[in-house]
Amino acid sequence: MSTPRTVVLVEGHSDRVALHTLAVRGGRDLAAEGVEVVPMGGITNTRAFAQRYGPQGMGLRLAGLYDAGEEDKVRHGLAAAGLGFALEPDGLAALGFHRCSADLEDELIRALGIDAVEAVIEAAGELRSLRLLAQMPAQQGWTRTQLVRRFLGSKSGRKARYAGLLVDALEPDRAPDPLAAVLARV
Template identity: 55%
Template sequence: MRETTVLVEGESDRLAVETLAVRLGHDLMAEGVSVVPMGGATNIVRFLDRYGPSGTDHRILGLCDAGEAQGIARALSRAGLNSGSLSENGFEVCHADLEDELIRCLGVDAVLNVIAAQGELASFRLLQRQPSQRGRPASAQLRRFFGGRSGNKIRYASLLVDALPAGQAPPPLARLVGSLPQ
């Protein structure tokens, strides 16, 4: 069985992919799937060299932010993996980022419930009162909350995925996990 490597930008993306995969009944180790955080999309060339056709020749899948899509497409092409759109090459693109996708899929109220369950709703409310955050949509404030404090993206990734109703997930994440072997 050919191994599959899922390239993701960071640790929070890895946790989200793995959490949804387990929820959907995947045993990633048994299926020969590794989810590898690259430490940022700009590092993709190194990972394609390692896992792509010139390396271990794994099946390559991935998840990236819309702002990184062009760079990912160029890297795939240079590695000999570009046969069409990113999606046709196994890469799913998040509108802004994965947190944005999760917030839109869950809805603001459900995300606030997750934050409250972690005892951090007062911290979020404090962020909302900052002059730079006043008047911004709650979804933008939530993205700032997750991205503004070190470790918050990682801390909340699996919590937000676990809060998803059964059978519901952000489309890019659902398509990626749906393309994993079983």
């Protein structure tokens, strides 16, 4: 791929999968459009990646997706990379960085509903694993949503796998707002 025109900074691979899957569902090819979605390997790497790709580096347009609990890290990372506007009250959204209410999984579970999420898990052949997790003493009394969230994070690669599967299961008009906003921006 040639140098992109826009880089979307995301925390991890599951965010990348979700954005690409949603774009494909909308008939878009992000790479062909010059958009690269870059997993940073953790939100604490925002400054380094924004410096590399942003105004102090390659001078590319940036956008991003982040979890609500990480907002201060994103603001300060972007500001340290020369995007001081990130510190303004609406600065992140104005720069194209959009917040998930809790995290990507929360957005997808709310958009689909817990019954549909469990149907996706069943179709993927892992409902038995989810049921076994629910029977463990540590999870007694947990809600179905809490169990599903734990399930998604309990095995390497599972978050990314289900990011794609859950996005594929969405009704066309039910895309989570933060994902839709990032794609509208780029």
